[in-house]
Amino acid sequence: MVVFQMVWKVIGKNKIPTLIQELNKEYEVFTPVKKENLVFFERVSSGNEAFLDFQNTKKSPKEVFFPQTEILFTYEINKQGVEIEKAPVLKRDIVLLGIRPCDAKGFLLLDKFFSSGEYKDLYYLEKRRNTTIIGLACNRPLSTCFCTSMGGAPFGKEGMDLLLQDINDKYLIETVTERGEKLIKKLPWLKDAENGDIDKVRSLSRNVEKAIKSKVSVEGVSKKLDGMFDNKQWDLIHEKCLGCGVCTYLCPTCCCFDILDEATTKWKRVRIWDSCQFSCFTLQGSGYNPRPSGKERMRQRIMHKFNYFPKNYGENFCVGCGRCVQECPVNFDIREVVEAISTDIWREKDE
């Protein structure tokens, strides 16, 4: 166990641009940025671009480590054979500033997926290992936020290196990891926090957590799903789903991908996002698809999040950010499905 000194610093909100400016000298800095009415995580080149007065970003920040389109390598076939050119490596380390606790927890789940087992995903890990995460606690969770049901919290520190906590005109910065401490040491101009401020965020954290009203009883759902692969409810719940990729693409944990070769002047091997809701998901070369209809594809989404992943990695594959709930074109609400399984409605209807 690494022992480091837990420090609390404080930064005025008006000093955030200065902080970003300074970090920019050494790191690739990503922050929430407001574009028209939507907020996205983007690489910023100046401190003023950061927009921290948001509830949650439209897309999750997973694309920093797992881009929607990623060139794995390029190659050329010539008389000598095949010449492979590796994808460019990361030039500078990354700082992500303004990550919500749900999304930070999402990174920990993605870490399990991309780094467990025999084969490690070097493309993901290289970026991930060289990133410092400066989180931003949630003072105003959305009505669709159910992080507390998924083991998270609006002031959760899991997956953070540093955590910013908003008190009026300043942020308290809590050091969470050694990596966070290292970064803090590079910023000697940050003032120490006062005890009164620390007490303030502690009580704020309790109050905000209590204010989260959206609850999903996920306890035991994984086990219940074990016997539900053939439950009749799958025939019904997928009916309104039209099979777009909004839920999975905006999700901080969905990470299914496809790999294909693209020809330009050279060949490129490209990894792109895939979605279990698409009709060509798991479509095999023979033309056979083990998930031929919306029923199997919806079952895959629910099972992966609440049964397969918990079995393989010990945790649900959902952090309760609520993006899929907010954005589904037909208002398919995953909370209702989990609740129905949890309260045995599915089992009863199946009998």
Place this chain on the structure above:
Amino acid sequence: MHNVENSIREAAKKLLSEKKVDLIVGYERGTLPLRTTPCFVDKAEDVRKLVWNENCDANLSKYLLSRKENVGVVAKGCDARSIAVCIFEKQIDKEKVVIIGAPCLGLIDKKKVKAKLDGRELLEATIEDEQIRLKGEGFELVFPKKDFICNSCLTCRHRNPPIYDVFTGEKVSEAEVDEFGEIADLEAKPAKERWEHFKEELDKCIRCYACREVCPLCYCKTCFVDQTMPIWFGKTNDLSDTMIYHLVRAFHVAGRCVDCGACSRACPMNINLREVVKKTEKIMKERYDYTAGLSLEKIPPLGEFKIDDSQEFIK
């Protein structure tokens, strides 16, 4: 409004109990403010779930495409028109569908509401007498409803379904609106600027295909972008790839699109997808005096060959 809702329930109940249909596709309350969700009712006693309001925004004709049973469907003007196109194109069997037509009062555009609230979350919304009341943490605001009506509804001339089997409520008067006014600015721009505009818009696309999946006319068994043996078009989210997807889709729905606006409402990235197709709709109107989905008999201009076609585009 309640009147229409009651008549929809009555009509649905009658159809189910007389066994004229096996299933009703309609709307029920959603889990969020200003939302409804598609619902499927197969028992007469469940018709009370059905609702009718300004948030019934999904185009339910999409749900008729793959059905084998007899279905009753709740349809606004635009929905009924897309059903008509699908019937004409033999994607929906006319004999198996009962259209429960309902007069549309214009849909609320959630994105306009979001823009107005500028980051504050909507927790409750009520609509009464042409006014909309928006409530959230620390605010309660009242606006005229018309401020939040979808652009596709603002330019609509067919709020009453032109085809239906049962009509619920009373017909509303059709507005005399400038159907194509909203693209006038874009049309006036030089080609280069238009190109830049489309590039900027389509660059936001994440290829979730929500626009395609909600579109009742996107029913190809395998969409051209999903062709993999061999691959037809790039599948990345680079602009060149997304551009091809949207432009080919626009070509594909040209002369068929009824401008229900489902694509624009579904887009999570707020791309104004209607704009791309609206121009094709205008061309169809100007050249052929044709509006899609108004008749089950008239052959669409792009669906027939005429020896005396002016063919002025061939120079």
